[in-house]
Amino acid sequence: MTGFSDAAALDDPVGESLRGHHAHLARRLGGAVTYVPEVATFSAVPAEPDAAAWADLAKLLGPGAFADMFSCPAMPPPDWEPVFVLEGRQMIWTGHGGPAPSAAEFGSDVVELGARDVPEMLDLVERTRPGPFRPRTHELGTYFGVRDGGTLVAMVGERLRPPGWTEISAVCTAPEARGRGHAVRLLRTHIARITARGDRPFLHVAEANSGALALYERLGFETRKHVTFRGFTTP
Structure with missing residues (x-):
């Protein structure tokens, strides 16, 4: 691919x-x-x-x-x-990061998140700042998380859905749970889910986030183009 x-x-x-x-x-x-x-x-x-x-x-x-x-x-x-x-x-998954695994590989701590989990999702986003996230952002697509002792400590979700593509977003892990491979497992879970339905994964990442860039490249994402994100206030 x-x-x-x-x-x-x-x-x-x-x-x-x-x-x-x-x-x-x-x-x-x-x-x-x-x-x-x-x-x-x-x-x-x-x-x-x-x-x-x-x-x-x-x-x-x-x-x-x-x-x-x-x-x-x-x-x-x-x-x-x-x-x-x-x-x-803007980065596209090319399939060079190894085969996308089946969901059965990940264990019972990986759970699908929904409306009932929104307060915890918003709290995790507030602590980790992965990007914009609102009370109904989870309606954009499927979100998976990792729970440790019942507490949500990591999350990855789907965001934009242009024809044939699904964006992976909201990649975040609580500071106390980092270094345990949660983000990699969740990213690979999403890659497997997206490719299984016939879409291709893509994502966006800040140029200054060198750690995330290195992780995405290891998982098989390649840069399609450099972009500039902008916001304005209307007159």
């Missing part, structure tokens, strides 16, 4: 997800689309947005609202105030 020639949908992963698999979680106005606020902050506009598309997004979000444009390369009008800029990478 090599080559990125079939990865065009990953050029606009937010828009492709909201127009497809996540359409039931979307809000739309004209050419603009965004997630329901309780699920995610990500928004998208057409590939070459005109002034009307940006006006649609501003109206959709409301005045003075946060516009998380994810990896969108287009820049909004000058009256949109920058909030953050973060350099990162």
Whole structure:
């Protein structure tokens, strides 16, 4: 499994997800689309947005609202105030990290997480800061966690779902549980699940997170492209 020639949908992963698999979680106005606020902050506009598309997004979000444009390369009008800029990478799983295992290999401490686990998931995210996570983010896909003595100590989930692809996200382990291989087991669990349904795994990672980059490369992920994540405040 090599080559990125079939990865065009990953050029606009937010828009492709909201127009497809996540359409039931979307809000739309004209050419603009965004997630329901309780699920995610990500928004998208057409590939070459005109002034009307940006006006649609501003109206959709409301005045003075946060516009998380994810990896969108287009820049909004000058009256949109920058909030953050973060350099990162988009990586694709190529299958070079060894065969994806079956779920039977992982033991009873790996559990599927759902609505009842949201308070613990939010607490773990607050402690580890893997990226944006909201009360309904788990509705984007399947989440697995590791429990130690009943306490949630590690988690990995699915996020964006452009056609043919599933993004792995929310990779986090509590400080007291690091060094035990939980992240590797959970990542391999997700790789197995995603490939079994015919999708290909991909993910995004901050350029400065050298430890995560090394881990993903060991598991068979390769960099497709460098991206810049940006957020703005609407006029």
